[in-house]
Amino acid sequence: MSEPWALRGELVLSCSCTVFCPCVISLGKHxxxxxxxxxxxxxxxxxxxxxxxxxxxxxxxxxLEIPGTMARGNWTVALFVDEKASIYxxxxxTQIFSGRAGxxxxxxxxxxxxxxxVRQLPISYETHGETRxxxxxxxxxxxxxxxxxxxxxxxxxxRNSEYWIAPDVTVARADKSRFRAFGRNWNFAxxxxxxxxxxxxxx
Numbered sequence: 413m414s415e416p417w418a419l420r421g422e423l424v425l426s427c428s429c430t431v432f433c434p435c436v437i438s439l440g441k442h443x444x445x446x447x448x449x450x451x452x453x454x455x456x457x458x459x460x461x462x463x464x465x466x467x468x469x470x471x472x473x474x475x476l477e478i479p480g481t482m483a484r485g486n487w488t489v490a491l492f493v494d495e496k497a498s499i500y501x502x503x504x505x506t507q508i509f510s511g512r513a514g515x516x517x518x519x520x521x522x523x524x525x526x527x528x529x530v531r532q533l534p535i536s537y538e539t540h541g542e543t544r545x546x547x548x549x550x551x552x553x554x555x556x557x558x559x560x561x562x563x564x565x566x567x568x569x570x571r572n573s574e575y576w577i578a579p580d581v582t583v584a585r586a587d588k589s590r591f592r593a594f595g596r597n598w599n600f601a602x603x604x605x606x607x608x609x610x611x612x613x614x615x
Contacts, residue, residue: 543557
């Protein structure tokens with residue numbers, strides 16, 4: 413039996429789609445705009461636990477490579493965990509992001525075909541105004557900003573969706589988006605991005 417777990421915080425994702433990611437609306441049934449999905453993301457954990465392991469205040473990052481339609485699976489994934497995390501926290505986050513912990517992320521256990529492993533290293537996730545600035549040492553250098561809506565001071569948001577990450581998704585664009593690891597060298601500046609408040613758990 414997996415431990416009870418919960419994660420609350422914020423997730424930012426930058427991908428290769430040239431316009432906003434169609435996977436959000438189609439729930440993974442429509443192919444990405446470029447045919448396949450290349451993406452990196454980061455999570456700021458504001459409140460988190462896995463059994464008795466405290467995850468609050470940690471950061472995590474990931475790489476996604478999806479050949480075609482998201483719902484078909486065969487994803488390639490890598491996980492990056494905050495250097496401040498204990499060995500127990502690293503194991504807990506690996507369980508959660510591999511889908512083995514069940515709950516909100518359990519679909520990953522089915523969809524991921526290749527797991528490239530876990531690297532523990534410095535991760536920063538900062539908010540400058542409305543821009544999220546993410547750095548994963550020697551791997552990610554990113555800045556993502558929301559798309560402003562017609563009404564001043566309000567951004568474009570998709571609400572009440574069945575998207576597995578979160579029901580409300582802030583539509584965003586990458587101001588800067590470099591990823592270098594595992595033989596990949598990506599630059600998604602100007603491409604699609606998203607910002608989500610997450611409330612995940614084992615229930």
